[in-house]
Amino acid sequence: MAVDQPGHARTSFDLKSAQLPVVAVALKSTDAAQLAAELAQRLGDDSGFFDNDPVLIDLAAVHDDPAPIDFAALVRELRRYRTQPVAVRGGSAAQMQAAHGAGLVAAPDAPQGRGAEAQPPAAPAAAEVVREVEVVREVAVPAATVVVDKPLRSGQQVYARGADLIVLAMVSFGAEVIADGNIHVYAPLRGRAIAGARGDTSARIFTTCMEPQLVSINGIYRTTETELPADVRGKPAQVRLDGEKLLIEPI
Numbered sequence: 001m002a003v004d005q006p007g008h009a010r011t012s013f014d015l016k017s018a019q020l021p022v023v024a025v026a027l028k029s030t031d032a033a034q035l036a037a038e039l040a041q042r043l044g045d046d047s048g049f050f051d052n053d054p055v056l057i058d059l060a061a062v063h064d065d066p067a068p069i070d071f072a073a074l075v076r077e078l079r080r081y082r083t084q085p086v087a088v089r090g091g092s093a094a095q096m097q098a099a100h101g102a103g104l105v106a107a108p109d110a111p112q113g114r115g116a117e118a119q120p121p122a123a124p125a126a127a128e129v130v131r132e133v134e135v136v137r138e139v140a141v142p143a144a145t146v147v148v149d150k151p152l153r154s155g156q157q158v159y160a161r162g163a164d165l166i167v168l169a170m171v172s173f174g175a176e177v178i179a180d181g182n183i184h185v186y187a188p189l190r191g192r193a194i195a196g197a198r199g200d201t202s203a204r205i206f207t208t209c210m211e212p213q214l215v216s217i218n219g220i221y222r223t224t225e226t227e228l229p230a231d232v233r234g235k236p237a238q239v240r241l242d243g244e245k246l247l248i249e250p251i
Contacts (some may be wrong), residue, residue, distance in 0.1 A: 001247050003167055007204070007240050008019075008027055008224040009043045009067055012159070012231045022051045023054070023055050023056070023083065024055070024056045024057075024058050025055055025056070025057050025058065025078065025085075025195065026058040026060070026061060026199050027057065027058065027059055027061060027062050027069075028061050028062065029062065030065045030067040030068070030069045030078065030239055031063050032065075032069070032070045032072065032073040032074050035074065035077060036073075036077045039077060039078075039080075039081065042044075049127070052136045053082075053083050053084065054083075054084050054086050054087075055078055055084060055086065055087075056086070056087045056088070056089065057074070057085060057087070057088045057089075057104065058088075058089055058090050058109055059088060059089065059090045059091035059092075059095055059096075059099075060089075060090035060219055062091075062095075063090060063091055063092050063095070064092070065120045067097065068094075069095060069098060069099075071088075071098055071099050071101070071102035071104065073104050074102075075102055075103070075104070078247065081170060085104060085162050086104065087105050087106070087107035088104045088106060088107065089106065090108040090236040091144045097240070106120060109173050112250070121237055125160045140215060144156070144160075144162060144163035144164070145160075145165070145166060145193065146160035146163050146164070146165050146179070147166045147167075147168070148165070148166070148167045148169070148177075149168045149169060150169055151169040151170045151171075151172065151187075152169070152170070152171045152175035152176075152177065152191065153172050153174075153175060154172050154173060154174025154191070155175070156176070157176040157177075157178065158176075158177050158178070159178040159179070159197075160178070160179040160180065160181065160183075161180060162180050162181075162198075163179065163180060163181055164179055164181040164182045164183070164184070164185045165177055165178075165179035165181070165182070165184070165187070166184045167183070167184065167185045167186065168186050168187065169187050170186070170187045170188045170189075170190065171185055171187070171189050171190060171191040171193070172190055172201075172215055173190045173191055174213070175191035175192070176191055176192040176193075176194070177191065177192070177193050178193075178194040178195075179194070179195050179196075179197060179203070180196070180197050180198045180200060180203075181195070181196070181200060181203055182195055182197045182203050182205070182206070183204075183206070184207075185204045185205075185206065185207040185208070186207075187207075187208060187209065188207070188208075188209035188211055189205075189207035189210060189211060189212050190210065190212065190213060191212065191213050191214075192213050192214040192215075192216075193207075193212055193214070193215050193216070193239075194214075194215075194216040194217075194221075194247060195216070195217050195239070196217045196218040196241075199218055200218065201217070201218045201241050202238060202241075203217050203218065204217070204238055204240045205217065205238065205239035205240075206237075206251065207236070207237060207238075208236045209234055209235065209236070210228065210232050210233060210234065210236070210237035210248065211228075211233065211234055212224070215239045215246070215248070216246075216248060217239060217240065218241060220241065220245075220246050221246070222248070228248060229248070230239075231250050232248050232249065232250050235250060236250065236251050237250050237251055238251050239251060
């Protein structure tokens with residue numbers, strides 16, 4: 001807030017430093033086509049996985065790579081998944097200059113923690129998406145709960161932002177439930193369930209009938225390509241994280 005000073009007019013704004021939540025894309029390859037292919041492999045047609053999150057492109061791992069980076073193509077590809085690329089860091093002088101030409105600003109280098117990460121493919125990934133753990137949110141996540149009491153059909157999506165999600169009816173194949181906290185489905189879970197969407201590693205997924213198309217906590221996921229064990233398939237079960245391993249257990 002501006003403070004009146006003798007002899008000075010009251011100003012209409014103040015300049016303050018701020019920390020904001022940001023998604024970092026840590027490049028491991030300068031090949032924009034490879035990045036595009038691996039983003040498609042990880043996220044598929046889920047162009048709404050992100051919610052217009054600001055993105056920082058981290059070039060530390062490719063700092064010494066002499067191959068040029070097509071930043072314009074990279075920005076276009078990231079925007080396809082509803083992100084807002086705004087800054088870049090860790091690159092060589094040439095890389096930073098090229099990034100600036102694509103409209104990206106230079107961000108200060110800072111230690112980067114390990115955050116949400118999908119299970120990697122066998123080959124080295126072109127990039128990994130991590131949450132910036134050094135960011136401190138000023139507002140605590142409210143202890144809220146979103147309740148859905150109608151079946152979710154294919155193509156429908158419910159997102160409980162900053163809350164747990166309780167679904168009292170079936171989540172059909174092709175439907176999607178997302179929560180920043182826990183997810184409870186008191187009916188068959190046959191679609192996709194994504195808990196801890198904003199980095200809560202303690203989040204869990206509970207259902208009375210475990211038949212999911214995909215389950216994910218903090219970006220670590222499992223799909224129906226891996227068949228569920230008999231003791232949880234179609235039965236009451238929970239999903240939780242043990243370190244970076246996704247566990248599905250009977251309840």
